[in-house]
Amino acid sequence: MDKKVIRKFAIEARRKLIEGVANQAYKLGITESKIDSFKAYEGKVMINGEVYDATLYKQLLRRVATEGYKETIEKIAYTWFNRFIALRYMEANNFLPSKTSIFSSSSNSMEPDALSQVLELIDILALNRELVNELLDKNNYQDLYRHIFIQQCRQLELYIPNMFKKIESDFVLLLPKGLLNKDSIIRDLVEYIPVEDWSNTEILGWLYQFYISEEKDNVFKNLKKGKKIEPENIPAATQLFTPKWIVQYLVDNSLGRIGNETVNDTEFTSYSPYYIKEAKQSYIVDNIVEKLKEQNLPPTKIKIIDPCMGSGHILTYSFEVLVKIYKRLGYTSREIPPLILENNLFGLEIDDRAAQIASFSLIMKAREYSRYIFEEKVAINVVAFQNSTNISVNAINIIGETDTKVDNVLNCLITLFKNAKTLGSIIKVPTLDVEILEERLTELEKNGSEDIFLWETLEYDMPIIKSLIKQYSLLSQEYEVVVTNPPYMGSKGMNGQLLQYVRVNYPDSKMDLFSIFMEVMTNLSKKNYYIGAINQHSWMFLSSFEKLRKKLLANQIIENMLHLGTRTFEEIGGEVVQNTAYILRNVTINNYKGTYVRLVDVKNAEAKKERFLTGNNRYIAEQNEMQKIPGNPIAYWVSETTKKIFDENKSLNSVALPKQGLATGDNNQFLRFWFEVADTKMATNCKCMLPKWFPISKGGSFRKWYGNNSYVVNWEENGFEIKNFFSGTKKLKSRPQNLDFYFKKGITWSTISSSKISFRYHNNAIFETKGSVIFPQEDYYCVFGYLNSKLTNHFLTATSPTLDYHEGPLGKIPYKDIKSKLVETLVKENIKLAKKDWDSFEISWEFQKHPLIANKTIKQAFQEWENESIENFNHVESNEEELNKIFIHLYNLQNELTPEVPEEEITIRKANQLREVKSLLSYLIGLIFGRYSLDQPGIFYAGGNWDTSKYSSFQPDEDNIIPFTEENYFEDDIILRVEYLLTLIYSEETLEENLDYIANTLELKKNETSRERIRRYFLKEFYQDHLKIYQKRPIYWMITSGKKGAFKGLIYLHRYHCDTLAQIRTDYILPLIKTMDNLMSLEKALIDNLEIDQKSKITAQKNWEQLALRQDEVKDFSKVIDHMANKRIQLELDDGVILNHAKFQNIDIDKGVGNIFERINR
Template sequence: MDKVALRNFAVNAKEKMEDDIKRKLELMGITEKGTGEETVKEDDYLKINGQEFNEKEVKQREKIIEVLKAREKDEDFKKCFDELVEEIAYTWFNRIIAIRFMEVNDYIPDGIRILSSDRENDREPQIIREVFDTDLEFSNDEKNYVYKLKEENKIEELFKFLFIKKCNKLNEILPELFEETEDYSELLLPISINDEEGILRKLVDEVPEESFDVEKEGQIEVIGWLYQYYNEEKKKEVDQKTKKGKKVEQDDIPAKTQLFTPKWIVKYMVENSLGNLWLEGHPNENLEEKWKFLVKREKQEEEIESKLEKLNENYKKMKLEEIKIIDPCMGSGHILVYAFDVLMDIYSNLGYSNRDAVQSILENNIYGLDIDKRAYQLAYFALMMKAREYYKRIFSKKLELNICYTKESKDINKEIIDFISNGNNKIKEELDLIYNSFLDAREYGSLIEAPKIDYNEIKNRLSEIENTDFYNLFDELKKEEIKNKFYYVIKTSEILSKKYEVVATNPPYMGSSIMDSKLSKYTKKNYPDSKMDMFAVFIEKCNSLTDKNGFCSMITMHGWMFLSSYEKLREKMTLIETLNMVHLGTRAFDEISGEVVQTTIWIQRKNKINNFKGSYIRLVDFPGEKNKRNKFLETIENKDKKYYFRKAKENFEKIPGMPIGYWASENLLEDFEKGIKTSELIEPKQGLATADNDRFLRQWYEVEEEKISYNTKSITETENNEYKWYPYNKGGERRQWYGNYDYLVNWKNNGNEIRNFKDGNGKLRSRPQNTEYYFKEAVTWSDITSGGFAIRYREEGSIHDVTGMSAFSDSTFKLKYVLGLLSTKISDYIFKILNPTIHLQIGNFSNFPVIENEKIKPKVISIVDDCIKISKYDWNTFETAWDFKVSPLVNIERYVEEFDNVKIGENGNVENKKIDKTQITLIEEAYSQYKEFTNNQFLKLKENEEELNRIFIDIYRLQDELTSDVSDKDITIAKIFDTDDEINDEIKGNNYVLTKADVVKQFISYAFGCMFGRYSPDEEGLAFAGGEFDKNKYIKFIPDEDNCIPITDSEYFSDDIVTRFVEFVKTVYGEETLEENLKFIAQALSNKNDVPKDIIREYFLKSFYDDHLKRYKKRPIYWLYDAGKKNGFKALIYMHRYNEQTTAKVRIGYLHELQKHYERRASFLKDEIESNNNRKKAEQELKKIKLQLDECKQFDEKMNHLSSEYISIDLDDGVKVNYEKVQTGRDGKKYEILGKVK
């Protein structure tokens, strides 16, 4: 099945059909803005926009307007218009793809193709050529009309006429899909046999016929895939709404929640529920062999086996016709279609004819519900096609299937209840119950609790009404309303009131945060233990639909197995026996990427036998549908203990919170029993929730340094002092041992502004919690653990965030022992049992079992100290750390020596020393020493981590589950390679890997900081980051005086960026080695053999600013004045030295001067061209200069407007606000003068 072709067709078909329908409506004077007036109106025709409409079309138009105006009472006109267009489009889409499936498989009763030809290389549909050989009936007028159209060669009109007539004919055999349509929809039929971009040509010409042909690769599931792809764009729109905080509206629920289930998963679900139920009472090797995805039950202990034998006696007594399977969220019927196949296997095995088996399955065995009418129609069609596959004459039986869509009762006239009950109070009361239960049926769907009543009496009365001819017009209208509306409500209610031997479904996934208020209230009231997500609510619903000893099979998100919010649901689930489970993890659906959607499938029997061991298959490490499928089949065959587990539910009770930790070994279960909880040793606490991070948080390098306090010990110290900003622990990327010191929070005057941050109603928005722990020493981790759990030491001086989770203790030794333990493989192994979702909660951390070993503690603490020291030194090597001193390439001797002086527990404001003149004159030599030192540190940290693994794996007795080896990819400090090609596979994916180019670029960034005075080659750390500019800090190398360094493609200025950089290199390393050093830098930046200065200039011109944005996380401290893509003018300034005159100085001192250079150069080039000297080269350069000059002139207009306004900034506002501020005039107009932050 070519899914790419199917997707392309469906996505484009939706857009094309809806556009065509809108165009047709527009021609009628109907748009999303309203209905226009007719320009000319006669008795028998209407003329709008120059187009005539006959009498029938006029009536159809009037009906459209009537429908839109009726809907407009409840919604705005545009929404009504869009909904009508969508309805008409999907109605015809469903019919077109259904007809295509039928004609390819020769299921059309008369055997004549409708959309395509039966001849090769003929594009004219067969129905046009053999119109009178079809099973269509024509009046004389219609025959004449056909002849007329053929004679006039109006094939397009003829095709539409025949297509509509055929759809009406198919109503006789497939009434639920080819239902009688509103007359007006025929007028808007968006189909053409000549339009090369139209749905018909695309379907026939571009979607392989084999995708539909069941005798080849095709399956009826193709209809489901087309439906999913058709809704793909709508789903994306809904997802975007929810990301913006909007709720999922009733009409959007199907698009948001429907997802086609992979075929192998469907087979597993059905074979292990329906198939298993039958085999328990009727063992059959032939059926077992046929059902490849059946997990055969393992032999249990003798006492349990005897109980199972008694249970199987019940299954033996079951008659096949009495087994009912329901999918309460059936979508397009994928699960039910395969259930049909399995039932046919069983019926055939019992000797039934195909005719009797098919009829029995449809009448007795298969049930289904869905909230979406479109999906229901396709499920109905899919089941009928599956039936036709086995029995050719099924269409003639005109069976009513036991499937339905949930229809609301609130649109039904309640007088109908009196009409039906006809004085029978019992029937009236029961109908009232049904009516009231289904008022919001499209909101709640199968979650509705249907009345448990005797439906036979009601159905008998409905049958009586159906067979009665009423002579009263009003009674006939009521009869019609019962047939078209209330009957479906009653039918759905009866389906939901039953108990089923088998329930199998892939329920909707939708968190409570995006449910609308009505649905949210309903789930909270009726499903309090599972209200957090729709999939969990359906776990409870499916359990209630399952009969005693019946089987339930579901695929859901796996969160219910682990999250504390589902603990009560898990308690309920332990009362039901799990036969087997396949834990899929991420990427079980090829259509869904990423780490968020993690799923599991399982089979439960509604029974409880103590110590019954279920089979659990673990496929979380195998990405993709195909890989998981193949590994599943392999595992059930060889029972590989790495992936195949047998566990009784009683084992889960040994683990705090009772997660479904089926892969926990017996040793680990004992560890849980004898270990003490982490929360009993140290105190995990959530931190501050500001409610507006953009307002209260900054990266540390955004603000004035003098307003930052790095060494605060308690909140009382924050009262009435000059400091505004304090370190803020916000989680961040995966980092082990030490790091992620980057954010600051506004906690001036003990957080006065945050503590009083309220909404318009006076309600406190922020949540300053556990404030007594602020600024305390801690261990900390991020709540998002998709890259694996990582824990760090956090020195005194920080406030912790709600996502930068932290744990505290008065004992540093306890913190470090826990840090050492949780930095091993054991932490990830156990946390994935407690909660393998990407969000590790405080409760999960608290429940970790800590086994203390007093003998080994000193060794653990010593190793931990060494790891922290190595990681801290690595962190402070980079200029984005606030304890950064100097580029290691500038003073490598000091850099290596200072490692021994690193102190654990001191953070920020450590005394900076003067920098002695470096003894190394070659950057290459400094780089080699830095690389050697860094890589040795990497190896030492890796050795330490492996030693900790060995220690704790022995303590926890997990030698069979874990090894001490640590992958290079998991070490979270730098390792340096000369080139990208040298980076080996083991370390790929490690975000801390550096190449020579990276190291050189960091050196260039440091040099650039020295040019602006942020750093000085004369002393360590920051030289200037706001406040008073102290010139005494700059002796060897004087920073730029006017805070502007131009970047040009040629050397136009004496202080341009390349000139200043070369001067810096010469100052630091000496003049004798200058050319050699420039060559080393150039070779690191590029493989070209150009002049080193040209390569360096190209880097500054094209790449430096992008690197700066990346390094400073889109909060640049150097700002780029940028005229545009022609590189006409670029100049950098340092944000902390910006003042209200900066833009004017840049304009007058540099932009205008560069324009003069361009003009002089242009004049020279013109002379060159006239004298024919290097004419071609001169013409090319002149063309470039003119473009740059034009760009500069346009840029000057923007600069002129802003420079005259003397815009000032406040560093406390942060880069994001100030970056916009300097580009916005007082008139509110944005003038883009700075480089885009992307």
């Protein structure tokens, strides 16, 4: 099955159907903005010259009025989509009662068999013989085929009413025209998807998921913009097709377990490779389990429900397992399918589309086992939730007028299911006597046939009321098996109705729909029976789910679990969504041992299945033992030794306080990279008396001991702006918390990490929510050493094996007091070496000078730096391993941990020749602009008053413009400035050697000189490296004339002034145009010279053409820059790079849109 093809078809089919249905509505005078007036005569209406049934037309108008135009168009489109794919499935499997293909041709003709054999189908499909003959005479095959198609649907209404119900209804009016067209959905259906793909009902689920995929994408785009998920979008946002092997695991280990007892044979489930046998229990537990077994349970008493069934994938597989149970007990093939549909399988769903497919899939599954199923006319217990809001007051009055009890029940149902499409199966239902309401409806149906007024009143409302009764009935029962893949939706995405309901009714699980469904499934589950689900594994560990976890551990047993981790679903990549699948038994048994299969390290959906089948990675864990770890995480893999350490020692938070920091409410407004703003306003600058920008710890990448000091926060006047940052509704958007800990000495870490946790020195800074800080009350360096040892990650895998390392789990790890001078010394050395490493590069605000600046050649300087960095690296590595030895011994974990540290986890850097040479060139650019000075270490100028008199050894560029051109057109050409600096820093004698060393490191092309290679680096590569180092917040901005790069250059952001653009044009652009004129004249002279050879003329012609194109680009750029120069734009460094840079982008000019500076995001 090629899912890419299926996806393409489903998406295209949705677009075509919505367009086709809307076109039909337009022909009927119905648009989103208005409905044309009409007149009815003798049960007919005429619109645009066409005659339609008046009853159907009025039904359609009522639907549009009550449900909305867009909703009606969408609903009718997906209904026909479902019918198209249902018919295709039936014809591909030869399940159509007519035994004639409706869409395809047995002779590979473009004409479907149903059309070529239409005369044979007249009686079979109850076709209108006169109409058939008339249309044949007129060669009107489109309308003839439409008649055949509708009649085929009407025939199937008798057998599969859930999918083909009400073919007489208003839906027929909007069936798109042109079903035989080459680009019709029917043609696509036959041609896109091979017939063999229709052999299993699974294809129906994939078609549904892909049909709604564009809706899903739009929902999540809006969610990122802060928009809540509205009721109509919940299905698209939450539907996810469950992998088949996971379905088999869930059903085989729940229903299959009951099958073992029902047929009184523990080997019944040997059919399944996904069945996990019960772990060996103690004698006492074994006796309890044996007493709970209910042998000889009649199969008709086994009820299975999927409370959010989607397209019915789990139910259809459950059908297969039930067939095995019935067969083992001697039932016949003909009697099994209707018994299963009537007695065993139940499903609830908020999406009508999915429910239609689910019910159809079950009928088709039954048809696989019995060719008589269509004759049985079985009622299927599959329900799509319906809101009660559209029931008319007249209907309520008529139904309840004779009996107060009936009236109360009806009104209670109406209140209960007011938001059923939003809440679905999470609705908690009281005990109601719905039977009296059913009796009343039966009475009215009998009378209604004689009372036309009554019948018209109830015709629309009666089906809705019956749906309310059915959905109540399913929610009020208990089931032997409750199994599902629940929706995933965090509280941030929930709309107001949903959020309010879950806060009141599910306080312990309100964080996400998947966790709410854990409680829902328990409520639906019969005592002593089984619950199976796949959901996100966060409930197993996070503190926000602790109450839910404790409730589960106290009242249910975990029979077994597949801990799946990331990439369980092919459609979901990345590290965020991590899954677990599990089987619970709704009973309490102390000291029960569950089986856990650990697949979190397998990063491929198919590979997880293969690893499971090997039988490896299995853990047996006693449920009660998990309570020894604070927070009761489901840490099944943790050893007895580790559990004992947790149980017998105090928590880290008893000696060190983990604190969450400042939530600004809008980091884009209040946070900057430190290099974006003027250092004259930074608290890191000792000369600044009233700073605005203060250092803030904000997490960052994996780095130990020191570093990641990249951000500053606007804390001017003690954070006045942040403390008074209110929304339009006067609600405080920021959360300034733990203020007493700001600027105190602590240890910081990244609360979100894609790898292991790491800790860094923190002092004289604020801290943010993603860069929390722990404050040791004493023994600072011993706590620091412990945190960066292997033990912290070891213990955190138990308390927080997710990507979220927030304060709670960290504070709960065990801690043993230690006072050690050796630990203190080792930690201080590591901090010192890590700081030296961090400060060796210009990304640090304490950067002094480049490590390759020395009175030697660059090569010699690099060799010395390389030796020093290796020595420092080895020193830190040795220190870390010694710390590991100390703490491993202290906690007696020699059998579980070794002291060795992988090289990639030593986070000070070894020298890298290419990186260091590139950073040297960046440093030279900084010298040319005056950011750095050869006379004084550190940043020399980053805002404030510009004064060239302070520079003595080397005068920075006067106009703050460094031109990059392919030839040396200007006196301050980049290569000339680099040559001058290399001579000044090293010596004139070593200039060529140093140029060669730089060029060879950058890698030369064949026949390329060193100067050409360095020029090419600045023209083509430097800016991308600069963007990477400065995290897309460049301090040097690349001027570019356009795609050809006829003129490029750099300016230094902190030296920009309102006349900079005018200088660029006057001093560089206009002279360059003139130079190009001269060069073109020279080339023209060669072209016109009669004495030179033809080859030289051709070369000259090419040169002239290239120059002409480049000059045109420069001339166009001159207009752009002139236009902007006249605006004399000022920059405000406090606004940050993104806002300032945007002022020079997408400039409207005669020929379209222009830019001054190269884009930050390309």
